[in-house]
Amino acid sequence: MEHVAGNFPFVASALLIGIAFYIILFKRNLIKLIMGIALMSSGVNLFIVALGYRTGGNAPIYTDVPEGPMVLSVPQALTLTSIVINVAVLALMLTMVIHTYRHTGDIDSEKSRKLKG
Amino acid sequence: MLSKIVRTVANQLILFILVFGLYVIAHGHLTPGGGFQGGAVVVSGVVTLLVAFSSHDLKKSLRERVLTIMESTGALIFAILGFAGLGTVFFYNFLVGSPIFGRIPPTGSNPGDFWTGGFIPLMNFAVGLKVIAGLSAVILAIALFARGEEMEE
Amino acid sequence: MDFLVTHAPILIVALPLVAAFVIPLISIGWAGDRGRNIFSLAIFAFIAFLVAILVQNVHAVGIRVYTFGATAPELALPHGYMVPVRIIFEVDGMSIFMGLVITTVALASLIYSLHFMKGQTGQARFYALMMLLYAGMMGLAFTGDMFNMFVFLEIASIAGAALAAYRTNMADAIEGGFKYIVISAVSALLVLFAIGILYAQYNVLSIAAIAHYMQYTTLDMIALALLAIAFVMKLAGVPLHMWAPDTYTVAPAGTTPMILAASYTSMYALYRVTFTLYGGHINTTAIGWVVIIVGVLSMFIGVMMAVHQTDIKRMMAYHAISQGGYMLLGVGVGLAVISDPVALASYGRDAMNGGVFHIINHVFYKALLFMTAEAIFFRIGTRDTNKMGGLARNMKWTAAFYVIGALAISGIPPFNGFASKLLIYESVLRFNPILSVIAMFVSLVTLASFAKVFYSAFTGPEMPAYREVREVPKSMIIGMSILAVCIIFFGLFPGLVVDNIVAPATNALINHTAYVNAVMGAVP
Numbered sequence: 001m002e003h004v005a006g007n008f009p010f011v012a013s014a015l016l017i018g019i020a021f022y023i024i025l026f027k028r029n030l031i032k033l034i035m036g037i038a039l040m041s042s043g044v045n046l047f048i049v050a051l052g053y054r055t056g057g058n059a060p061i062y063t064d065v066p067e068g069p070m071v072l073s074v075p076q077a078l079t080l081t082s083i084v085i086n087v088a089v090l091a092l093m094l095t096m097v098i099h100t101y102r103h104t105g106d107i108d109s110e111k112s113r114k115l116k117g
Numbered sequence: 118m119l120s121k122i123v124r125t126v127a128n129q130l131i132l133f134i135l136v137f138g139l140y141v142i143a144h145g146h147l148t149p150g151g152g153f154q155g156g157a158v159v160v161s162g163v164v165t166l167l168v169a170f171s172s173h174d175l176k177k178s179l180r181e182r183v184l185t186i187m188e189s190t191g192a193l194i195f196a197i198l199g200f201a202g203l204g205t206v207f208f209y210n211f212l213v214g215s216p217i218f219g220r221i222p223p224t225g226s227n228p229g230d231f232w233t234g235g236f237i238p239l240m241n242f243a244v245g246l247k248v249i250a251g252l253s254a255v256i257l258a259i260a261l262f263a264r265g266e267e268m269e270e
Numbered sequence: 271m272d273f274l275v276t277h278a279p280i281l282i283v284a285l286p287l288v289a290a291f292v293i294p295l296i297s298i299g300w301a302g303d304r305g306r307n308i309f310s311l312a313i314f315a316f317i318a319f320l321v322a323i324l325v326q327n328v329h330a331v332g333i334r335v336y337t338f339g340a341t342a343p344e345l346a347l348p349h350g351y352m353v354p355v356r357i358i359f360e361v362d363g364m365s366i367f368m369g370l371v372i373t374t375v376a377l378a379s380l381i382y383s384l385h386f387m388k389g390q391t392g393q394a395r396f397y398a399l400m401m402l403l404y405a406g407m408m409g410l411a412f413t414g415d416m417f418n419m420f421v422f423l424e425i426a427s428i429a430g431a432a433l434a435a436y437r438t439n440m441a442d443a444i445e446g447g448f449k450y451i452v453i454s455a456v457s458a459l460l461v462l463f464a465i466g467i468l469y470a471q472y473n474v475l476s477i478a479a480i481a482h483y484m485q486y487t488t489l490d491m492i493a494l495a496l497l498a499i500a501f502v503m504k505l506a507g508v509p510l511h512m513w514a515p516d517t518y519t520v521a522p523a524g525t526t527p528m529i530l531a532a533s534y535t536s537m538y539a540l541y542r543v544t545f546t547l548y549g550g551h552i553n554t555t556a557i558g559w560v561v562i563i564v565g566v567l568s569m570f571i572g573v574m575m576a577v578h579q580t581d582i583k584r585m586m587a588y589h590a591i592s593q594g595g596y597m598l599l600g601v602g603v604g605l606a607v608i609s610d611p612v613a614l615a616s617y618g619r620d621a622m623n624g625g626v627f628h629i630i631n632h633v634f635y636k637a638l639l640f641m642t643a644e645a646i647f648f649r650i651g652t653r654d655t656n657k658m659g660g661l662a663r664n665m666k667w668t669a670a671f672y673v674i675g676a677l678a679i680s681g682i683p684p685f686n687g688f689a690s691k692l693l694i695y696e697s698v699l700r701f702n703p704i705l706s707v708i709a710m711f712v713s714l715v716t717l718a719s720f721a722k723v724f725y726s727a728f729t730g731p732e733m734p735a736y737r738e739v740r741e742v743p744k745s746m747i748i749g750m751s752i753l754a755v756c757i758i759f760f761g762l763f764p765g766l767v768v769d770n771i772v773a774p775a776t777n778a779l780i781n782h783t784a785y786v787n788a789v790m791g792a793v794p
Contacts, residue, residue, distance in 0.1 A: 024452075037452065037455050037456070037459075041455075044459050048462070048469075051469070051470040059149075061147075061149065062226060062227060062229075063226075063227070063228065063229035064227075064228060064229070066226075067226075075466070075469070078465075078466075080153065080154075082462055084153050085421070085424045085458075086455075087252075088428055089424070089427075089428060091255050091259070092428060092431060092432060092451055093451055095258075095262070096435055096444050096447060097448070098259070098262055100445065100448065103444065182298055185294050185295075185298060186295065188294075189291045189292070189295045190295075192291040193288070193291055193292065196284065196288045196291070199284065202339075206336075206337065206339060206342065207277065207280040207336075207338055208338045208339040210339060
């Protein structure tokens with residue numbers, strides 16, 4: 001039980017990524033597909049921040065920091081970059097879905113397909 | 118367009134949100150924050166205005182030309198600061214030791230001195246400017262596009 | 271001049287980024303359309319010049335390391351440090367080979383797009399996106415840092431998807447761009463997950479440092495599997511190729527060659543991970559056979575799906591998938607025998623030379639073919655081969671370029687496809703004869719499908735609807751002829767090209783310790 005409690009962020013991250021994969025593969029509504037990608041990015045970001053945690057550590061900022069170890073700061077920088085990139089990707093995907101709705105009147109991925117073969 | 122109470126409160130609130138956002142941008146090298154985070158805070162203020170007033174009324178204030186110029190200027194300031202150290206290497210922190218932003222902080226826990234960090238606070242300002250302009254343009258364009266209109270020139 | 275040579279790696283990546291943000295300012299400001307076109311061409315000519323001098327410098331001096339923010343460019347590991355802590359660019363033979371491929375194709379595409387884009391809206395953003403896509407691809411080719419690889423991969427993907435969906439008035443263009451961005455987002459998140467696993471184990475992000483400190487644990491195997499799946503998704507290898515026909519078909523004229531080059535830059539990233547990052551630790555026979563299987567499947571399924579297409583660009587897109595299989599086959603054979611010195615010297619090195627040479631050949635002739643297809647679309651407004659006929663009378667240049675491209679892709683001498691395919695056939699024959707027979711069969715079917723389209727589109731009686739069709743404008747012809755001249759030159763002097771450009775790339779891939787030592791130096 002102690003094992004699971006200590007590893008809880010990683011279990012949560014794996015759950016998020018698994019659910020997101022299920023959504024991306026099997027759901028047909030385009031908005032749900034975009035939400036699946038947002039969930040997956042949340043899962044990967046959580047994994048990266050969680051791997052930097054050190055027990056009893058403080059935030060990695062030198063302004064008035066108390067004594068003791070600090071958590072790793074590089075994963076926090078990587079996560080920030082990843083969040084920014086995913087904002088751009090989600091904005092682009094949402095714009096494309098609005099265009100698709102304008103053209104075909106439907107956001108079901110089966111009914112709004114034009115390219116086949 | 119929401120009710121008069123919401124519009125009045127939003128008008129007052131945007132000022133505080135703007136100040137807080139600029140504080141987060143400016144103190145990125147001392148406390149959590151920096152360019153993107155502060156820019157996102159300011160854009161949340163813009164979204165408050167967008168929700169309180171309709172996007173149709175807001176599009177006269179946020180014109181596409183102004184936002185594009187702001188965005189490109191932010192990116193160019195960032196690139197010029199990177200190229201300015203090219204005498205040694207790209208991104209060389211040439212402001213360490215100079216009077217503006219050049220003080221070297223003591224190691225360990227300290228109360229935090231604003232004039233440290235080299236060119237990192239200047240880059241925070243450039244990135245904050247770019248993020249404000251870019252994300253406002255994205256939000257306004259999607260809000261107008263869903264209604265069938267375009268951004269004003 | 272010395273200054274340019276020292277700082278060339280960063281100028282090649284930073285100048286397009288700066289240009290991408292100056293172009294909207296120029297378009298709004300005083301110069302307008304003409305000034306913007308001249309500015310893009312001028313900046314790009316300068317960048318091509320920098321790539322040329324960097325090619326010569328890397329072949330003369332060896333691996334070039336460029337550290338950001340240090341006190342000198344080569345100082346990746348200052349005195350007393352055990353790991354490199356700054357962002358580094360590391361340019362070796364394979365990186366500069368990809369740089370050469372991308373720059374030539376981008377130059378031809380830029381000149382081709384100058385006239386094609388007249389009359390379209392939002393042109394400032396088109397050129398800015400092309401510059402961003404170029405900067406993303408060059409950054410992916412030059413980087414020596416795993417997280418930088420993720421960032422540049424995403425830059426190239428976002429710019430590529432926005433360009434693919436450029437013609438927003440056509441519904442299928444939006445669909446093609448949407449598929450591209452979904453696949454790219456998923457694959458980039460898988461790469462980020464693998465980078466997280468590697469960072470958690472070794473606490474460094476540079477490729478050379480991870481390769482130096484690696485012990486091959488179970489978590490590392492999981493990271494390798496995730497990276498391999500992500501890069502195979504991006505390079506349109508079967509069975510994850512579903513996005514490629516849609517995206518290559520709908521992208522406007524000058525952008526399809528660039529998106530194609532982005533796929534092969536992901537193939538370069540796959541090679542960088544398997545040969546250098548995990549070099550010396552993995553079971554190369556097993557991984558080599560996996561690469562060979564993916565290559566053979568891509569060759570076969572690509573060409574079988576291409577034969578019965580009626581849309582000319584979609585057919586060419588399936589052929590692009592199939593030819594990607596050739597490259598994977600060649601380099602996969604090299605990877606499978608890399609630990610056996612006798613086999614490596616006798617046929618492994620030739621197979622890798624063939625596979626790497628095929629990258630540059632394929633990008634050139636496939637870009638030329640896509641440009642001819644878009645030239646036809648520009649003049650007659652349709653891509654359906656059933657509706658075309660007798661175009662060779664009026665569009666002589668386009669027909670000539672199509673013939674050059676079709677003969678090159680089928681491997682007919684004296685064009686460049688013959689040289690690289692012959693290298694692949696001969697060396698794979700000594701590895702396993704069945705693979706070579708499959709490769710030759712695929713080549714035959716390729717020739718058949720291109721001949722079919724030639725007869726239906728270009729020859730035959732003149733159709734009354736196309737009587738007034740004229741030849742395409744000058745800038746498009748110049749763009750196409752740059753590629754045609756390179757194809758003929760590479761076909762006539764393949765030995766020259768293999769010795770000077772391809773062999774250093776193959777050596778850089780096989781010799782992974784040189785890559786690590788260029789950064790880590792004397793650390794034990």
